[in-house]
Amino acid sequence: MRRHTRRIYNLCYRFTGNAHEAEDLTQEVFLRVYRTLGSYRALHGGFATWVTSVTRNLLIDHYRRSRRDRQTDSLEESLLVIEQKESSAPRPDQFAARGELSEQVQRALQKLSPELREAVVLRDLQGLEYKEIQEVLQVPEGTVKSRINRGRIELARLLEQMGVRPSSA
Amino acid sequence: MSWTCEHVEQRLSEYLDRLLPPTERAEFAAHVEGCPRCRPLVEHLGGVVGALHRLVPLEPPPRLVHRILEQTSGAEAARGWRRRLPGWLLPVFTPRLAMGAVTAVIAFLVTSQALGISWSQVTLADLHPSHLYRAADRRLNLFYARGVKFVNDLRVIQVLQSRLQPATPPEGSEPQELPPANKTSEPSDRPRQNHADEILQNQRLLAGFGHALPSGMELSLGRIEP
Known part of the structure; x- marks a missing residue:
């Protein structure tokens, strides 16, 4: 239970970038899993993969909902937020000086499109195999490979722009 | 097959995840070794993927586990009717107010008894x-x-x-x-x-x-x- 909670919480946090939203979504995931436990079939992969699928569907729903909310905001408010973000955003050298790689990765992840973000998070932060990601996302294997590859390249480019060049060691 | 920079970029993740067959892996490595454009890309991406794998998972707040357990163990269901109530009505169900209400009802009954009101025979006109x-x-x-x-x-x-x-x-x-x-x-x-x-x-x-x-x-x- 605790292990699953940690895994789902991390998945939600890495996708949304917000601790409170991740907490609420994790709770929602377990409630949905609890309610739909009868629909789980072992043939469709392991329990963890099924829970991850439920999480992914909720995350996508959440993303669409929040995007719709953002679109309904007035243009003035949007511009104000952008201005505030730009003024408060640290310069690349300041970012590197902070040295918090987890935060930097998180900021870069937030800039990825949801399709690429979920592929990278599932592969590199959740450690899922390509086959499992294919089951979770319900897309062909070629699409999974393509999304992971494009997501990683985009993430590397964003981190480089932020002045972060992690060593492979 | 002669590998181009576009091919390398397309199969980069498969190379890093060791999913390429041995022959293709050797051809990939041979191109990257001699390509000034692809080599830094592969090194940088390798570093990013390695950093992602090394990230320590975040620890969820302890209250989250309690909330989930409470929600799925039936304790929440027992309290469900209270959640459906409108917000302004919730304070009514605090122990203090409930005790006050019970006291008021008892006082009312005692007073009505003293006034000789028989509730079984009360009509609207009364x-x-x-x-x-x-x-x-x-x-x-x-x-x-x-x-x-x-x-x-x-x-x-x-x-x-x-x-x-x-x-x-x-x-x-x-x-x-x-x-x-x-x-x-x-x-x-x-x-x-x-x-x-x-x-x-x-x-x-x-x-x-x-x-x-x-x-x-x-x-x-x-x-x-x-």
Whole structure:
């Protein structure tokens, strides 16, 4: 239970970038899993993969909902937020000086499109195999490979722009 | 197959995840080794992927696990009806307010009982303000009458006691003479009457006292055989 909670919480946090939203979504995931436990079939992969699928569907729903909310905001408010973000955003050298790689990765992840973000998070932060990601996302294997590859390249480019060049060691 | 930079970029993740067949892997490595554009890209991406794998998972707040357990163990379901209530109604179900409400209901029932309201026979017309006023007034008058009767009873008892007091001699004084009726029937040196004679005497006193009672008050004494 605790292990699953940690895994789902991390998945939600890495996708949304917000601790409170991740907490609420994790709770929602377990409630949905609890309610739909009868629909789980072992043939469709392991329990963890099924829970991850439920999480992914909720995350996508959440993303669409929040995007719709953002679109309904007035243009003035949007511009104000952008201005505030730009003024408060640290310069690349300041970012590197902070040295918090987890935060930097998180900021870069937030800039990825949801399709690429979920592929990278599932592969590199959740450690899922390509086959499992294919089951979770319900897309062909070629699409999974393509999304992971494009997501990683985009993430590397964003981190480089932020002045972060992690060593492979 | 001769690998181009585009091919390398497309298969980069498969190379890093060791999913390429040995021959393709060797060709990939051969191109990257001699390509000034692809080599830094592969190194940088390798570093990013390695950093992602090394990230320490975040620890969820402890309250989250408690919330989930509470939600899925049935405790939440038992409290579900309260969640469906509107927000302004929730404070009503706090223990303090609930106790206050119960006390108010008990006080209301006691008051209504004292006013003589029988809830099984109450009709809508009984709840009219004028009817309620008349019922309360009637009840109040009844209470007042009972109180007056009680005070009058006390006064009668006081008068009786004051009338009976002369029959007992005060301390330190000589014994008074008995009434003539007793004188004839009993010897004068007897220290005390028997009980039946004492009651008979009291009856005679009360017979003479009848006119002193307040109007409407009745005093009945049982006949006692000597």
